Amino acid sequence: MTDASAPQVDGLTPKGRATRRRIVAAAADLMFEHGVARTSLDDVKESAEVSSSQLYHYFEDKSALVSAVIEYQTEEVLSGQQPHLASLDSIPALRAWRSVLVGFRRDLECRGGCPIGSLGSELADTDQRARAEVAAGFRRWETSIRDGLRAMRNRGDLMRGAKPDDLAVALLAAVQGGILLSQIHRDARPMEIALDTVIDHIELLTVRPRKRRVRSRAR
Amino acid sequence: MTDASAPQVDGLTPKGRATRRRIVAAAADLMFEHGVARTSLDDVKESAEVSSSQLYHYFEDKSALVSAVIEYQTEEVLSGQQPHLASLDSIPALRAWRSVLVGFRRDLECRGGCPIGSLGSELADTDQRARAEVAAGFRRWETSIRDGLRAMRNRGDLMRGAKPDDLAVALLAAVQGGILLSQIHRDARPMEIALDTVIDHIELLTVRPRKRRVRSRAR
DNA sequence: GGCCGTCTGGATTGTCCAGTCCAATTTCGT
């Protein structure tokens, strides 16, 4: 469960695994920067310093490499949001998470989209396998967010009418839409606004919107 | 102002304009379906039933054609949302607009992204001109939304603390993020949820959330 | 140390594709 790529790497020697990793990392970088279609295998070979036979030794064809890249980027994205993603169960936690995401954007000067989302956007209608893999990645992401909101709900911090599952979807949509607007306008503000708006909404659905007093230390 | 493509079409005879239009429409369809990089000019020539010399007579190169496609799709998208987009100044109007957008998704069976947004996602980092044109299209879109919300605000329907400009950005982000999630999951629900959530939030910022009674017919 | 499977080098092939060119035909202005 921890290493979803196990089926593809067993039977490989340590050296082989290293080469494979090098190829995937190089391909991921190039595809993040230029998109899948504009990344040639020659580029990947050069950047990873491998030959054709190496590429085709580890991957059936380009689309198999793309699959590996999707898997790689999913791990990168999810692990890059830790530990925030594991406990999005309060308004301050959501705000902190938002700031981390916005920080990533700023570091990139608003270049590039979401490492997963932009792959999905490019491939969803041409490569069913890729679409399914991106969908699986998004489901994991969404699940993490949802768990935090459900915890708030169960703890009684959210009003009974609030739907944590829907709010999780709305948050993820705000991330994706916000990233896109920020990428196109080359300005991090739209992403901030998109996320702040949904978090504000969640805060309005909070039972004690502010100045929550600690009533008992027991527990 | 109504015809932003004027600079590119004057000096053309009616026949020429028709040919040019045919090329752009064919290219727009293909690029919407397969993306820009996966749409070859041979495909465009065949679909529009024109020869190489015609293509290069009307467009400098592929990226000039892409510019024309962006312009074309911007008009398609904005005009396709009329008359809703021109008066998004009440909660019911926002709900109705949402349903139109979701209906578009369903008609396409959740295939394809936003005709503008997906071009932006693919081109933002490789073609500055394209990025700027998509940005301009988004600004027009955002402005329409914002005008409706500002009208609500000025009329006193929105609380004084509400920021119509930010809410417009959040709505547009919800549209884009929702489309992406729906495209990847092949399910219109995420888009519905994303838009409903932001509209719910706007409703909470409404002065009289519900059962608004007509108090006076004078005006 | 010697065998076998893993790993690597690099030339090659066939296809696709953006862009060019020259010549022919049609349309417009007057």
Added chain:
DNA sequence: ACGAAATTGGACTGGACAATCCAGACGGCC
């Protein structure tokens, strides 16, 4: 009508690119 400009046909070029192939080098295991 008639010259000029716009429009069209279609072959051609040079390069990029995914994928194949044949050897040869390396490394683990008995």
